[in-house]
Structure formats: structure tokens, C-alpha cells
Amino acid sequence: MAAVSIFIAGVLALLWFAGGLAGHGVAPLWLKAAEAGLVAALYLLFIRITARRKSASETGGAENADEILVAYATQTGVAEELARHTVKALADGGQAARLADVAALDLAQLQKARMALFIASTTGEGDAPDAAGGFEARMMAAPAALSGLRYAVLALGDSSYADFCGFGRRLDAWLEASGAAALFVRTDVDRGDEAAIAEWFAKLATLGAASGADAPAFETWRLAARRRLNPGSDNAPVFHMCLEPTAALPDWRAGDIAVVRPRNETRAVDDLLLALKLDGGAPVTLRGEKMTLKDALRQRTLPEPGMRAKLAGAGAQGAVDGLQPLAPREYSLASLPADGKAELVIRQLRYPDGRLGVGSGWLTEHAAEGAEIEMRLRANPSFRGPEKDRPMILIGAGSGVAGLRAHMKERAAAGRGRNWLIFGERDPEKDYLFKDEIESWRASAALARLDLCFLEDGVQRLAQDVLREEDSQLHQWLKDGAAIYVSGSRKGLGDGVDAALKEVIGEAALSRLIADNRYRRDVY
Ligand SMILES: Cc1cc2nc3c(=O)[nH]c(=O)nc-3n(C[C@H](O)[C@H](O)[C@H](O)COP(=O)(O)OP(=O)(O)OC[C@H]3O[C@@H](n4cnc5c(N)ncnc54)[C@H](O)[C@@H]3O)c2cc1C
């Protein structure tokens, strides 16, 4: 490529020079030669800039040792989104960068790269994301020869799990043991902490990335409707929520995620104000915006009663600054843009002391219909639909029906009927979420097979029971190329389905499905 560019530049220069001689100008020969040289140089500069722009935005493709490798390991899409921002910040600063899924990396690529930035999430109980599990088993079992590599790790996790940022930490340790040189110390991000993410981008600025990469913007939505989907059930209430944008409706695909900035309920804030003897109307500043102390506290993580003492005497602004921001909550989108609104299915979570979960409580109870909700939609490529002709096995329980509903809508609209839905809940009378829709898909050509798992004669049938009972069907669907999509709680559904699949098709076959992107999980 470089040789061809130099050749073309030479030809251009010659043509310019010859054209200059043939003309009737009075310029001396040396000036014509200099002009021709300038033309060639400008051409080469143009080619270089275009090539840099292209390589910085490319995903995959042939690697180039000059590029910074930006590799992500993700389960639900956050790490990939941050990796894309990282590539963009580098590109905006004129640094060529290449995006790659850790799952697709091999030793040769790492040895060839001059610099690699890893953005790695942890899932399960300290596990690597599904797609990165193969990389960990294949590459990280023993130190490799990576002494020529300079690297950095951004580890995503949640400190409420015992093994905080487990995979990111193991990756960091393996790179170090392999002789790679750390560019800077690992950045650990707890529940999407914006300050830690800003710290990562500040570090990238030292590598030539454009500084101030903006955190993704939240939009204002309106809570248009809320309806309980399981009235009278003994199970925790599940709500169908409809949100309308106050600006243009953004685009999204089945499998994508709504990220909501919740607010604390007013009563919890009033309790804290009373305990701290502070006036809720006192003026404070949060994220550069002036507001009352009460409004600011609705956006911070409130301390448990036993921890309030540390805020005593801090004053209004001190109380706000002394508390962490409330982490955004994520919900699978249950609708498509064609529905004209974002629909969510939220299970109301209640602590043992009777209080509601912060995010689910706010959305399902405390926020009034018509209230403004700060929300943004983000892509979740790992849970997007398969190629159109591929059969799909959709397995879900409870609120997990959300993502599967969006997929069923997408498949039905595309006229793809080779879908097998396995859905589980408790009471067939009260907990059969979206019964009418599911039955109408079954009656039409949209659903080839439906298995429902309810409590029958005191025995709860589970999705994993269906997989075991219908093992020959499962083998046949997989032989026909089916992809398996699992959505719902990890402990109740995800782990059980995983164990049943290992039992019925074997661990090696399941690993192959993961490597082929045919086993995708949106579990939480
Ligand atoms: C990719 C993804 C998709 C998701 N999709 C959905 C979906 O479609 N529908 C859905 O309903 N959920 C979904 N979730 C889960 C959702 O994001 C929230 O985790 C859920 O709503 C609970 O949040 P919360 O703020 O109500 O609970 P929190 O207040 O955050 O509490 C969470 C847990 O922390 C513990 N806890 C925290 N504080 C206390 C305390 N003071 N006392 C006792 N226990 C405490 C409790 O055990 C509680 O169960 C999804 C999650 C992910 C990651």
C-alpha cells in the first residue's frame, strides 16, 4: 500500500513538473520542481491521514503493529461501549486504534501489538464473560512471552460481589507475569462509577487521546403508563412500564438495554435530613448544576442509618459531596422502535426490612405516571438477534420475558417463525406474563414451539427440566443451527439452564456454541 502511494505521488509530481515546463510561465525550473515536490508531499499526507482515520474506526480487520489494540470482554455490552469510546478518543487525538473482542485474540496478535488497552468485565461469581472464557482457558493458564507489549486494564465490576473485578484483576496479573509493561495502574470501576471512568480517559490523554471524552448523555423520558402484569400473585409484583421520549425516539434493536438514573424516594431523603438536622431547601451544587439539598440527595447513595454519623457537621454541600452518586440501573428493552415507546418489564424488589429496591421501587411505585425519567438506551451486541435464517431457542423466566419479547417482535416482523419459547413463572392463572401475545404468536406462524413452566400440583416445573425432557428436540434444533438465548435471573434461571445444557449436549458442545455466538445470555 505504501509503495503504491509513493509511486502515485511520484507520477503526480512528474505530471505537474512536465505540465509546468510545457506551459508558457516565466517561473524558473527550481520553482517548478519545488511545486511538484509539494504536490507529491500533499498527496502522501492526505493518504496517511485517511488511512489513520480508517484504521482508528475499524472494528476487526487486519492488524497493524502501529495501532493501539483496544480489546473488550463483555457480558452485557458495557465494556464494548467503553471500548468504542476509547477508540474514538484515541482517533480524535490522532492515534490509530483497533477494536477487538478478547474472544478473538491470539498470542501472535498480542505479540505484534505495541500497545494494548483491555476493558474487561466480570460476571457470574468472579468469572470471565462467556465469550472471553475461552481466552482465559486457552491463553491465561500460564504466562506468555509478552515482554514487547505495553498495556493497561480498565476492569468493570460491582463491589457487592465477593470477587470484585475478578476477571480484570486476573487479566492484569497474567499480563504482568507475561512480562508486559503496565502503562498505568489498573482502573477498577464499581457499578459504572463515572469518576473512575473519567480517570481512565484522563490516563488515555497521556497516550495522545483527545481529552474530555464525554460520558454518554441521558435523555428525558416520560413515564406514560405502568400496569401490574401479575395482579393478585403471591410472587413479587412485576410491572409493564411504557416510557415516551420528550425528544425524537432513538433507534435500538431487540436485546438492547435501557439505562435509568433512579431517584431516592422522598421519605428516605426526609429521614436523612431530619437525622442530620439539615434544611432540604438549602442551595447546593451537583455536577455543576445548582439545586436544593433535597433534590441533590435524591441522586446520591444514601447511608444506612448506622453510617449517618460520618456526615454529621458536614453541612449541606458537604453532605452531598460526601455521598457517592446513585448507580444507574439497567433494564432489558421489551419493545422495538416500531412500538413508538420504550417498554420495560420490572420486578419490584423488596429488602427484608420491607423497603423497596432503589431503582425498581422508584420506577414501579414512587415515580408518578407522567413523571420525567432520566434514561438512555445502549446497544448490547452480545444479546442481539441471530442471522435471520437461524432458528432461535428463547429461554426466560419472570422479568426475563422483557428481552425475549423484543426478540419475538423482531422475528415475527421479519417473518421468521422457527422460534422455540420456553417461559417459566409460578401460577399459570396469575403469573403468565404477556399471555395474550404469547398465545397469538403460538396461534400464528411466529412461534413453532412453546413450553410453559408453572407450578403444577405443588411442583414447580423449570426451564431446565424442559431441556432435559425434550433432549432429542434440543439436539435436533441445534443440529439445524439454532442459537440459544437465555434471559432472567442468573441464580434462578441462568445457572440451572447452563447446568442442564452441559448435561444434555456436553461441555465441549456448549463451548463451541459460545465460540460460534450461538449461546447468549442476558442474566442478572
Ligand atoms: C443487563 C441487565 C438487564 C436487566 N434487566 C432487567 C429487567 O428487564 N427487569 C428487571 O426487573 N430487572 C432487570 N435487571 C436488574 C436491575 O438492573 C436491578 O438490579 C433491579 O431492578 C434491582 O435494583 P434496585 O435498585 O431495585 O435494587 P437495589 O436497591 O440496588 O438492591 C439490590 C439488592 O441489594 C441488596 N440490598 C441493597 N441495599 C440493601 C439494604 N439496605 N438492606 C438489605 N438489602 C439491601 C438487596 O439484596 C437487593 O436485592 C437487569 C440487570 C442487568 C445487569
Ligand SMILES: Cc1cc2nc3c(=O)[nH]c(=O)nc-3n(C[C@H](O)[C@H](O)[C@H](O)COP(=O)(O)O)c2cc1C
Ligand atoms: C449476573 C452478574 C454477575 C456479576 N458478577 C460480578 C462479579 O462476580 N464480580 C464483579 O466485580 N462484578 C460482577 N458483576 C458486575 C458487572 O461486572 C458490571 O455490572 C459490569 O459493568 C458489566 O459489564 P458488561 O456489560 O461489559 O458485562 C456482575 C453482574 C451481573 C449482572
